[in-house]
Amino acid sequence: MIREEYLLPQEKILLEKSQTILVFKELWFSVILLFLTFFGYFFINFYFSFITSFLLILFCLMALFKRKLINYYVTNQRVIIEKGIFKKEVEWIQFSKIENVEIKKGFLGAVFDFGDIRLRASSQVESELIIKNVRDPGRFQRLILTLLTGLKVAK
Numbered sequence: 001m002i003r004e005e006y007l008l009p010q011e012k013i014l015l016e017k018s019q020t021i022l023v024f025k026e027l028w029f030s031v032i033l034l035f036l037t038f039f040g041y042f043f044i045n046f047y048f049s050f051i052t053s054f055l056l057i058l059f060c061l062m063a064l065f066k067r068k069l070i071n072y073y074v075t076n077q078r079v080i081i082e083k084g085i086f087k088k089e090v091e092w093i094q095f096s097k098i099e100n101v102e103i104k105k106g107f108l109g110a111v112f113d114f115g116d117i118r119l120r121a122s123s124q125v126e127s128e129l130i131i132k133n134v135r136d137p138g139r140f141q142r143l144i145l146t147l148l149t150g151l152k153v154a155k
Contacts, residue, residue, distance in 0.1 A: 006090050008077060015074040015143055018067055019133040020114040030059040072131050074143055079119060079129060093129045097121040101144050103137045117141055 007013075033056040037049050073080040079098075083089040099122035105115035117131040117140055134140055 006080065006082070007075065011075045011077050013073050013075050014147075015140065017072045017131075017134045017140065019070055020112070020135045030056050030063065033059060070132070072134060072140075074140065074147070076147065079131070079144065081129065081131065091129060093119055093121055093127075095144075095147055098144070098148060101141050101148075103141055105137070109133075113137075117144075119144070 033052050037052040037056055069083060069085060071082045073082065078092045078094045080090060080092040083091075098119050100118075100120040102118040102120075103115050104118065109115040114133055114135045115137040116133065117137050119129040119131070121127045121129075131137075131140065
């Protein structure tokens with residue numbers, strides 16, 4: 001959860017997301033190690049199975065840890081990216097500056113419903129914020145577009 005010091009007065013978190021675990025290579029190594037663990041237990045020896053089990057647990061923990069390194073928040077005023085656990089880095093873009101919202105999905109993203117969301121800002125300097133590898137990016141995009149529409153109607 002984002003620290004209160006990063007939020008503006010009357011700012012409320014509407015959506016909180018982190019990267020999908022499917023994109024981390026540690027997870028895929030874990031799947032391979034799971035296969036090797038079972039294969040090693042039945043066909044090689046116990047020690048091989050023990051070592052692969054240890055590596056399996058290690059890679060799963062690494063994938064879970066990496067997943068918590070980057071969090072994404074949509075508030076009623078802006079989109080925030082918070083990076084890091086001990087040393088925090090925060091990037092954000094206000095809704096009033098957003099000009100375009102795009103979704104980009106690869107093959108795996110289309111199959112498992114995850115992708116990147118690119119927010120382009122309307123300013124003198126062309127800037128963008130990329131929200132990487134989130135599950136259900138359409139929901140994220142719909143929320144942002146709904147808030148943008150409400151903001152433009154209120155002006």
